[in-house]
Amino acid sequence: xxxxxxxxxxxxxxxxxxxxxxxxxxxxxxxxxxxxxxxxxxxxxxxxxxxxxxxxxxxxxxxxxxxxxxxxxxxxxxxxxxxxxxxxxxxxxxxxxxxxxxxxxxxxxxxxxxxxxxxxxxxxxxxxxxxxxxxxxxxxxxxxxxxxxxxxxxxxxxxxxxxxxxxxxxxxxxxxxxxxxxxxxxxxxxxxxxxxxxxxxxxxxxxxxxxxxxxxxxxxxxxxxxxxxxxxxxxxxxxxxxxxxxxxxxxxxxxxxxxxxxxxxxxxxxxxxxxxxxxxxxxxxxxxxxxxxxxxxxxxxxxxxxxxxxxxx
Amino acid sequence: xxxxxxxxxxxxxxxxxxxxxxxxxxxxxxxxxxxxxxxxxxxxxxxxxxxxxxxxxxxxxxxxxxxxxxxxxxxxxxxxxxxxxxxxxxxxxxxxxxxxxxxxxxxxxxxxxxxxxxxxxxxxxxxxxxxxxxxxxxxxxxxxxxxxxxxxxxxxxxxxxxxxxxxxxxxxxxxxxxxxxxxxxxxxxxxxxxxxxxxxxxxxxxxxxxxxxxxxxxxxxxxxxxxxxxxxxxxxxxxxxxxxxxxxxxxxxxxxxxxxxxxxxxxxxxxxxxxxxxxxxxxxxxxxxxxxxxxxxxxxxxxxxxxxxxxxxxx
Numbered sequence: 001x002x003x004x005x006x007x008x009x010x011x012x013x014x015x016x017x018x019x020x021x022x023x024x025x026x027x028x029x030x031x032x033x034x035x036x037x038x039x040x041x042x043x044x045x046x047x048x049x050x051x052x053x054x055x056x057x058x059x060x061x062x063x064x065x066x067x068x069x070x071x072x073x074x075x076x077x078x079x080x081x082x083x084x085x086x087x088x089x090x091x092x093x094x095x096x097x098x099x100x101x102x103x104x105x106x107x108x109x110x111x112x113x114x115x116x117x118x119x120x121x122x123x124x125x126x127x128x129x130x131x132x133x134x135x136x137x138x139x140x141x142x143x144x145x146x147x148x149x150x151x152x153x154x155x156x157x158x159x160x161x162x163x164x165x166x167x168x169x170x171x172x173x174x175x176x177x178x179x180x181x182x183x184x185x186x187x188x189x190x191x192x193x194x195x196x197x198x199x200x201x202x203x204x205x206x207x208x209x210x211x212x213x214x215x216x217x218x219x220x221x222x223x224x225x226x227x228x229x230x231x232x233x234x235x236x237x238x239x240x241x242x243x244x245x246x247x248x249x250x251x252x253x254x255x256x257x258x259x260x261x262x263x264x265x266x267x268x269x270x271x272x273x274x275x276x277x278x279x280x281x282x283x284x285x286x287x288x289x290x291x292x293x294x295x296x297x298x299x300x301x302x303x304x305x306x307x308x309x310x311x312x313x
Numbered sequence: 314x315x316x317x318x319x320x321x322x323x324x325x326x327x328x329x330x331x332x333x334x335x336x337x338x339x340x341x342x343x344x345x346x347x348x349x350x351x352x353x354x355x356x357x358x359x360x361x362x363x364x365x366x367x368x369x370x371x372x373x374x375x376x377x378x379x380x381x382x383x384x385x386x387x388x389x390x391x392x393x394x395x396x397x398x399x400x401x402x403x404x405x406x407x408x409x410x411x412x413x414x415x416x417x418x419x420x421x422x423x424x425x426x427x428x429x430x431x432x433x434x435x436x437x438x439x440x441x442x443x444x445x446x447x448x449x450x451x452x453x454x455x456x457x458x459x460x461x462x463x464x465x466x467x468x469x470x471x472x473x474x475x476x477x478x479x480x481x482x483x484x485x486x487x488x489x490x491x492x493x494x495x496x497x498x499x500x501x502x503x504x505x506x507x508x509x510x511x512x513x514x515x516x517x518x519x520x521x522x523x524x525x526x527x528x529x530x531x532x533x534x535x536x537x538x539x540x541x542x543x544x545x546x547x548x549x550x551x552x553x554x555x556x557x558x559x560x561x562x563x564x565x566x567x568x569x570x571x572x573x574x575x576x577x578x579x580x581x582x583x584x585x586x587x588x589x590x591x592x593x594x595x596x597x598x599x600x601x602x603x604x605x606x607x608x609x610x611x612x613x614x615x616x617x618x619x620x621x622x623x624x625x626x627x628x
Contacts, residue, residue, distance in 0.1 A: 028416045031531065035410035036422060039403045042501035047429045050440035057439065066443040111336060117329055118320070127614065128337045131344070133621075134610035136560030138578040139599050142585055143347045146592050154346055157361035186343060191621065198622045247433055250562040254582050268435055275439050276567065285439055292436045 057285035064279040076286035086287070089267040090294075092177065096266055097245035099181035100188075105237050107185065108192030113226075115193070116200045126197065132190035137250035144183045145170075145255055173263045176256055180264055183251050188244070192237055199233035200226070228311040235310045239302050246295055267291050344603075351596040358593040372597040379594060382601055384573060385580035388492075390605075392565070392576060393558040395496040400554040401547055404505035408543075409535050411506070412513035413521050426503040438563070441498050445568050446489040451475070471574065490571040499558065505550045508620065512546040513539055549620035552613035556606060577602045 013021070033040075058076055060068040080086045111129045115122060132140075147155050148169040156166045169179045203226065211221045227234075249268045252258060258265035258273070267287065275284035321329065349365040350358060351373070357366045376382060410416070411423060464486075467473045472493045475486045488494030516539060524534045540547070565576040575583070581598045584590060590598075610617065 025417065028414055029418075032410040032414045032416040032419070032422075035406045035414070035531075039407045039426070039501040039506065040422075042403070042498070043425070043429050043503075046441055046444075046498035046501075047432055047437055050437035050444075051432055053440035054436050065447075066439075111340070114329070114333055114336060119326065119329060119333075122333075125333045125337055127611075128341055130614075130618070131341070131607075131610065133617065134556065134606040135344070135603065136562065136578055136606070138560070138562045138582050139602055140343070142582060142595060142599050143343045145585070146350065146596065147343060147346060149592075152359065152361060152592070154361040154363070158363075186340075189340065194618050194621055198618070243433065247435060253562075253566075254586075271435055272563075275442070281439060281443070288435045288439065292433060295433060 054285045054288055057281055058289050060282050062279075062281040066275075066279070066281045068282075072282065076282045077290075080283060080286055080290070085262075085265075085270060086267075086290070088262055089265050089270045092262075092264060093246055093266045093268075096177060096181060096184075096248065096264075097242055099178060100184045100245045101238065101241045103181075104185045104188045104192055104241060105196075105234060108189055108237075109196050109234075111189070111193045112196035112200055116197060130190040130194045130197075132187055133194065134190075135187065137187055138254060140183055140187045141251050141254035144179075144186075148179060148255075170256055171260060173260050176260055176263050180248075180251050180255055183255065184245070184248060187251075188241060192241070195233055195237060196230065199230040203229045231310045232312055235302075235306060238306070239299060242298060242302070243295055246291065246298075347596045347599050347603075350593050351600045353593045355591060355593065358591060369593070372593050373601060376590075376594045376597040376601065379590060380580060380584045380598065381573070382577070382580070382598055385575055385577040386602070386605070388495075388574060388580075389559050389576040389578070391492050392495040392561075393555045395492060396499050396558040397551050397554040399496070399500040400502045400505045400550055403501050404509045404550060405535065405540055405543070405547070407506045408509035408513050409531070409539060411510045412516075413518065413531075413539075426506055429501075429503045434563075438567070442567050444488075445494045445498070446487065448485040448487045448489075451484050451486045488568070490569050490574040494568045495565055495574075495576070496558075498564070499561075502550075502554065505554065508550055509543055509546050512543040516542055545616070545619075548613070549616040552609060552617045553620045556609060556617070559606060 057066075057068065059072060059074070061070045061072045061075070063069050115126045115129055147153050150156060150166070150168055150171055153169070155169070159166055168175055170176050207225050207229070208221055211225055216224070246266075247268055248266060249272065252264055252266055252269045253272070256264040258269050268291070271284050271287045271291070274280045274287060349362065352365060352368045352370065353362065353372075354367045354369045357369075407426070411419070461484075464473070464475050464484075468475055471491055473486065474489060474491050474494075475484055488497065520538070521534060524538060525531060529537075559576075560578065561576070562578050562582075566579045569575050569579070581595070581602060584598070585595045
């Protein structure tokens with residue numbers, strides 16, 4: 001019978017050695033916790049405890065400064081599901097995600113493919129295409145607020161120049177949400193392009209060369225090599241951009257404040273109004289929990305349905 | 314076929330460049346418009362323009378007179394620096410534990426860190442808002458002179474806020490309208506911890522064990538060996554954290570009310586909202602606010618992109 005080195009060692013240990021080993025394990029644990037503790041304290045105070053408190057708040061009636069007054073069970077939830085605000089906001093948020101997410105990814109993929117060529121000056125174009133990373137949501141919104149101005153805005157001026165009818169952009173109920181979506185697409189374009197370009201550059205050149213030798217054209221290579229090889233990045237962007245879209249606040253607050261006629265009142269804005277303007281902390285917390293659960297379910301669905309089709313090299 | 318820049322025909326090259334230029338114009342158009350509007354005179358700005366009609370630099374001076382933009386900028390820079398420095402320190406410490414120490418429940422703590430990246434902000438923001446803006450009584454404060462003086466010092470540099478109530482011997486304490494209130498909830502970073510840990514893992518463990526056994530303490534090893542080796546990762550983290558904090562909108566909006574404590578992002582947005590400024594002055598403000606982030610973007614482009622891609626691989 002052969003004894004593996006580790007068991008032999010274990011047999012050879014004296015009680016004092018066992019004790020010193022245990023002491024070392026305890027000492028290591030304490031040392032590790034000391035190194036982790038600054039981060040842990042912040043996470044406990046500002047992530048984990050607040051998460052539980054949100055759930056707790058959602059079960060209570062609250063006073064105007066946010067103190068819990070009386071246990072209410074599911075009353076807050078009952079109330080938000082009885083009013084039509086929540087359904088409108090859910091519809092608006094989902095529509096917003098549908099407008100924003102696929103267009104951003106497709107446009108970014110186009111830019112990434114375009115800037116993945118070997119030409120002189122290509123790095124200049126890459127910097128331009130990724131430049132929106134440096135711009136914040138607030139600044140983007142201020143710029144577009146000016147561009148969208150129905151009278152003095154340059155976008156309607158361009159429409160005039162090419163002979164198209166003017167658009168009411170943010171003022172019209174029908175065009176407000178698409179207009180906010182355009183702002184959001186532009187804002188996220190840089191980030192998505194950078195990631196997709198990095199993914200494209202990671203695809204081995206030999207794959208394309210052998211495909212060309214086999215007579216594959218551009219579209220065949222694109223469909224059968226490029227897309228499968230970069231599918232992990234596309235999937236990642238899909239999940240992250242969907243979550244981002246469902247949590248969009250800045251653009252809404254600066255551009256439309258939920259209007260006109262509630263047509264851009266996304267769920268996050270509904271939450272913000274409930275606690276910041278109306279001091280209905282319990283209601284706002286219940287809405288937050290609902291949004292959290294929706295996002296969780298969406299993410300699980302995305303992982304369950306789509307991730308199977310993702311090709312991990 | 315070799316990979317040389319000359320593998321396209323002339324026609325293909327022309328087409329590609331044309332497409333690239335068209336897309337570049339579309340992508341850069343909003344920023345370009347902001348720039349030319351920021352330089353337009355009050356009369357020029359009345360009608361939309363595709364090309365710059367004037368170079369009225371005075372707008373930047375006027376915008377600064379209309380709003381304390383320099384003060385807003387200072388507030389943003391202090392807030393972002395607090396968060397960035399804290400990220401660098403806290404992430405290095407935590408990454409050291411995950412990379413070099415064998416300890417019980419390591420996986421549990423690792424998952425705990427990971428889970429903070431999955432919890433959306435709206436699930437935590439209401440309690441955080443109440444914690445930071447709430448006024449808390451401090452019973453021991455007013456009869457202890459040293460303590461009051463220390464608090465007064467921190468109040469003077471806007472790190473904390475407190476008021477002494479002369480009628481009752483007590484005072485209240487708050488983080489509302491303070492730099493700590495702006496920074497505190499965001500001072501730890503799971504993303505940064507993973508980024509730095511990834512770098513630490515490439516340092517041979519033998520090197521660590523030998524150094525620590527030789528009497529070099531763990532902290533000294535971290536400071537003199539690990540951190541200098543992980544400089545690229547820390548550079549990425551610094552650029553990333555600074556940009557992210559500088560561009561924050563909702564949190565500063567919630568926890569600052571005092572005009573002097575606003576950050577650039579909300580300061581400018583509220584200005585446009587309340588004062589109905591001329592668009593050329595607003596755009597001058599926008600360009601002013603964008604200068605630091607663009608400088609950082611151009612200088613730290615490589616670091617930033619590496620960081621973003623590293624974060625994505627985790628997903």
